[in-house]
Amino acid sequence: xxxxxxxxxxxxxxxxxxxxxxxxxxxxxxxxxxxxxxxxxxxxxxxxxxxxxxxxxxxxxxxxxxxxxxxxxxxxxxxxxxxxxxxxxxxxxxxxxxxxxxxxxxxxxxx
Amino acid sequence: xxxxxxxxxxxxxxxxxxxxxxxxxxxxxxxxxxxxxxxxxxxxxxxxxxxxxxxxxxxxxxxxxxxxxxxxxxxxxxxxxxxxxxxxxxxxxxxxxxxxxxxxxxxxxxxxxxxxx
Numbered sequence: 001x002x003x004x005x006x007x008x009x010x011x012x013x014x015x016x017x018x019x020x021x022x023x024x025x026x027x028x029x030x031x032x033x034x035x036x037x038x039x040x041x042x043x044x045x046x047x048x049x050x051x052x053x054x055x056x057x058x059x060x061x062x063x064x065x066x067x068x069x070x071x072x073x074x075x076x077x078x079x080x081x082x083x084x085x086x087x088x089x090x091x092x093x094x095x096x097x098x099x100x101x102x103x104x105x106x107x108x109x110x111x
Numbered sequence: 112x113x114x115x116x117x118x119x120x121x122x123x124x125x126x127x128x129x130x131x132x133x134x135x136x137x138x139x140x141x142x143x144x145x146x147x148x149x150x151x152x153x154x155x156x157x158x159x160x161x162x163x164x165x166x167x168x169x170x171x172x173x174x175x176x177x178x179x180x181x182x183x184x185x186x187x188x189x190x191x192x193x194x195x196x197x198x199x200x201x202x203x204x205x206x207x208x209x210x211x212x213x214x215x216x217x218x219x220x221x222x223x224x225x226x227x228x
Contacts, residue, residue, distance in 0.1 A: 042222060043222045046218065093215055097215065099217065
């Protein structure tokens, strides 16, 4: 069956450093991959989408890479700030819009 | 940006009663909406795909008679949890892709916290 794995442990980094989150998947060929931010008790907020034929996408301080051979995506937040502290979710999508989510990685940025 | 709302934001009900949760797209029309459930410290699990004007498509293992979905208009989908039990207590979230943009970009509602006592 399909499986998505994200860094299971919380990630603690110092303000100003780059946070790198990992998303690995098996038994699936997604049409695209998305990253979301989720704060406690709130719904996910869309951050970035990368399609299967794309290698890298950037948006302000965010960068995502997508390696369909390794079945892996890396999500980077550069110049991290305490306000970036949240849980980040990786999601794989099909052509119909259905998403399969990873369990999320909790990021904590210390001042 | 595209906004999706949910009502209520939280609800407490007694075991055996039914609860209706609304999902609205406020500034766009959504022919498709998705319903997810999230247990504490766990991932979002897709429950069903709601299609305007037709029956919902349920994921494997989701009881369609227990979780009734009605997509009555292009801006409203409802999820009714029938004969709720404590194990149905969870965070229910809907999402919708804005039709005027990339279909793959989805916007999520703020979620509804259901507690069944």
